[in-house]
Amino acid sequence: MTTLEEKILGGLDDEQREVATSLNGPLCVLAGAGTGKTRAITHRIAYGVHTGVYKPNQVLAVTFTARAAGEMRTRLRDLEAGGVQARTFHAAALRQLQYFWPQSIGGQLPAIVDHKAQLVAEAARRLRIGTDRASIRDLAAEIEWAKVSMHTPEGYMAAAVGRSAPAGLDHTTVSRLFQSYEDVKTDRHMIDFEDVLLLTVGVLDEDPKVGAAVREQYRHFVVDEYQDVSPLQQRLLDLWLGGRDELCVVGDSSQTIYSFTGATPAHLLGFTKRYPGAPVVKLVRDYRSTPQVVHLANRLLAARRPEPGVAGQDAQWPAPLELLAQRETGPDPEFTECSDDEAEAAHVAQRIRALMDGGVAAAQIAVLFRTNGQSQAYEQALASNGIGYQLRGGERFFQRREVRDAILQLRAASRTPTDDAVPQVCRDVLASLGYAAEAPSAGGAVRERWESLSALVALADELAVARAGRETPFSLAEFVAELDERASTQHAPTVQGVTLASLHSAKGLEWDAVFLVGLSEGLMPISFAEDQADYDEERRLLYVGITRARIHLMLSWSLSRTPGGRASRRPSRFLDGLRPATAGRAGKDAARAPRRRKAAGPPTCRGCGTLLATASERKLGRCGDCPPGYDEAVFERLRAWRLRVSQEAEVPAFVVFTDATLMAMAEANPADASALAKVPGVGAGKLERYGRDVLDILTAGADPA
Template identity: 75%
Template sequence: MALPGMAAGLEDRILGGLDDEQRTVASTLTGPMCVLAGAGTGKTRAITHRIAYGVHSGVYKPQQVLAVTFTARAAAEMRSRLRDLGAGGVQARTFHAAALRQLQYFWPQAVGGQLPALLDHKAQIIAEATRRLRLSADRAAIRDLASEIEWAKVSMLTPDGYVRAAAGRAEPAGFDLTTVARLFQAYEDVKTDRNIIDFEDVLLITVGILQEDARIAAEVRNQYRHFVVDEYQDVSPLQQRMLDLWLGDRQELCVVGDASQTIYSFTGATSRHLLGFTRKFPSAQVVKLVRDYRSTPQVVHLANSLLTERTRHPRRGGNDPWPEPLELIAQRAAGPEPSFTECPDDEAEAAQVAGRIKTLLAEGIPASEIAVLYRTNGQSEAYEQALAGAGIGYQLRGAERFFARREVRDAMLQLRASARAAGTDPVPQLVRDVLGNLGYTDEAPQSGGAVRERWESLAALVALADELNTARGEAAGGVFTLHDLVMELEERAASQHAPTVQGVTLASLHSAKGLEWEAVFLVGLSEGLMPISFADTEDGVDEERRLLYVGITRARQHLALSWSLARTPGGRAHRRPSRFLDGLRPRSSSSAPARPATAATRKKRAAPAKCRVCGILLASGAERKVGRCDNCPPTYEEATFEALREWRKDVAQETAMPAFVIFTDATLTAIAEARPQSLQELSRLAGVGRTKLERYGEDVLRILAGN
């Protein structure tokens, strides 16, 4: 629908290529709108083109549009797309970033003085609160208490109102709700004493200012006239209150979401605002995006079937809040059927996944287009070892951040310096010349380990330079400079919007939200892991189903689902497949054998590992790494073990990686007890794959020799 007087060329440029439903979203510029968008249906494309169409048509002033999403990475991607569409002046931020900006601006006139310091992590303050109340809490308990306090605050609860509102919730860290309320109050008291605020306070205080000061509220509403909220199914009551105050009595709001992808209710997110949008705005236009451009018909059918299976089973008593899901319609050509594989144990499952990944790589699928997704981060170790043993590079999502890597920091310094004197040479060649001084070559090195990882980081920057030069230079008919690239990199570093790096992705299902790959392996799909054991209510199980739905819809073409019957080789086969697979998997898959195991795996199953001290069977992976059971005393020298731990701590701090990613405690114990004298001997220890051997082997041997 063209606006009066608009040039046809502009309409074609902004709206061309959109399907009918996307075009309706993009061309409807006023009034409340609710976009129900399934996975892979191009929702970000629709709303960014809507904003760009409004800006170029003159309906929107860029500075008066606020687009809100839930992660800094998503906000950065939205800003990047808007710049590509010539709407770079639009603000795209997270709720917290937008609120913090307003709070910093209005604090002097609303409160006076200097804004309190912002607390990065709650753990230290919660620990102080427990000491004040003479309570004992370990790190895990403090983590759980932090999550509970965050839930309470985004639900707009005070310590006084917490107990009644939290009735029926699981007791965090084993503390009764009254004690949690006391800890909540003590936590607030410690913050007040130290003149600090946390991230939830940013929203709470800004909400308070907007509610109490009509002049400031009017100024904010005069600044922002049009609002777009992405991932609207994830808003918390506090974020919704913030949005209401931004809007005032206006209705210039477009929300986008999918109730079937609500997977963060433990943080206070709720889809009821999305599902009740038309009750709040009766005149709202509702558009459904159901054409799935991401996945093959086979993947889409499985995703639809997972939700349909739930719809067939209403809750007892007829009180069923499960919303009618969107039925996706695949737009891609047919692909392979999803596979279902049952494995005898976790190691065999990891081995068969590594084998299938090796086949995909041989078929030409890049490693960066393959992901292994699991329910809990603790499941990653088996896949790290299996991939390392197969010589396949991988990256742990949530481990070392891309822009924290030393070679990336060095590259940005060099590019920043070169940008000051850059001429008119094409950016792609300039970047290659600059990064060539840091070791980049057009051909990838044949070696693995740290050398290969360094090259892959630099190659990701080169690929990004090529991509941006095409999008913002050649295709846009403008000039993309090295200075423009440096500015883009600095913004991406601030929001952790990393470019694509080669290597198979290992990630939890939660952290995979918003991403997609050509091939996805969903692993560990057994009862107790999917759904997770602590999902003991119908609401909790429903959320686990939605989480699996998110995992399935990450795959474009290849999708593999697997589970194991036992945790350890030779262990009792007491597990059963996830209930969510009932009605989805072929009947034969319940007894389908795993791919042929390696000789080493067969040997382990034929002769279960025994403790070298007392001779009993070893029950856990940690015990098998060390070669003895937990009941038998360690045989290492304390000084050696502590030296290894200190070294690991230093490496973790230097690389911004979690310590366990370098080596787990069990692996360090095995090294301290075995005291290998060579890299070959070190490589025989469980948990020391090829990559870790190349990266850390010499350091480990040097520590052992010095102790």
């Protein structure tokens, strides 16, 4: 007979077993990518439950995505520890807020805002601030950062010192808009997702009975992805704990990629200072990726050097975990330089077709990019090659009509007893909705419908295997209950089709084959990275991308944006020393010379050397007496473009760019986004909104109309 230890601890490596058997007191787990951290902590919880150390309903495990929480619940159920609560921070807080609101606050909990954009736009209109879609997105993100960092509108200006002002607005205006946004929510009796955390913190902090009730309910806490905790989430966790130390945290500072939302690894890195003597277990055995992929990931982090001129505390960063590959050897990562974006997308589509012809499933292939705007070229290239794809972040799986119909049919079938296995019943039921063993030759809606139904069948197969051998057979009713729970938490199964996703949205996922595309300066690192912290985060983002790959890893970049355009781009600095010389331009792979900072001094005209008196002269770098160094026709095209943009946005022309900034653009004639970002007057927000249009005018002489 299988013992309890063999059932739960069998198959764990030494470090994972140490995590699983350390059931009391504070525990810090530093877990590298692919090292089985979810396995370690779920087995820890299950071991605690089965040994009687934990009561299932007194354990709260929190993570950052609904998918991760759903995966944790599924694993715990498979380990017969299904009574444990596994939720996101927001879901756990919302559940508590809904329960305690009537007795602590009274009345009905306000409606929750799904998206801030509409309310931010209304707040801007009240202040007569001109906005467009991009600026609204930037302002919503800034408000979110302020709230998770626990800053009020009144305290925003002091907290935002040193931050780039969003949407080209000064911090005073952003502070006013922040307050206007809060007023709009109050007027409409609504709250946002950050308010859910803030209000829960307020109720727990100010109502002793509520705080005592929650702490009586939950005695043991596990926090996954602890490097992504914001100050507000840490405050909530502290109130849940109430001074106790029954806490296990798991994280990896090398995977901190959400600093712009307020996430900070400081809590993970300072855990042993807060809990002196707390054990620290390092998980470094990588079971996901081949040695070739792991080696490249390790080299990327080891190659990090401070930017020229950076010293002291700013030059330091946490020592990364060095991963040890456990898988069999695989192919070397491929590095490819392409002439332009279109050629790069075509090359990627051809390589994907070759992988699929070689037996790699489409669902096990991903194309990852730095910004969502890069996806269009790859959508078009895949479609041209007859390759199905899914955009991560599109329509939610459980909101698709065919999926809703399928669940209704399966629920009806579950009421009729049958001796057939769940996967077979699922196939029989879904056949009436269009499922077949072979994919249809047609594309479009027919193919998408089949892929949705196929994902449900695959999930039935997966769960049947995972729950085989139990005393109670896996039933169709249990499968339907699983689908209902996954629908409530948006824990979607895998859909057949190549995944197109941003690097940020790929966190927590993995594929057999990963294409990292657009790896040129200005995109990786992104052009608005300004300081050492920004560059380090961009390096970590690329590291996350690399470690998503199990076997095949392809990295590519292009020299020009458009076919026939000037080859002014260069590969990402992060690839220096990693890519073979044959992958890039011959003889040009040497490390970049360090940039020297100019000594501080009064600005002078680059033409005659006289001191520059006005802001406009300093922006241009020349005095008014010296002739301009730009093509008048280019300047006029920029002005015509600016007029059209300002009229569409219903704002004064100078709000888009001042004449001095347009002149500086024309004189500098930047060839890419990185160079354009250095032109005075071009901030991060304006670069994102207008950068492509400006570069088209400057580099291609495009007619702005």
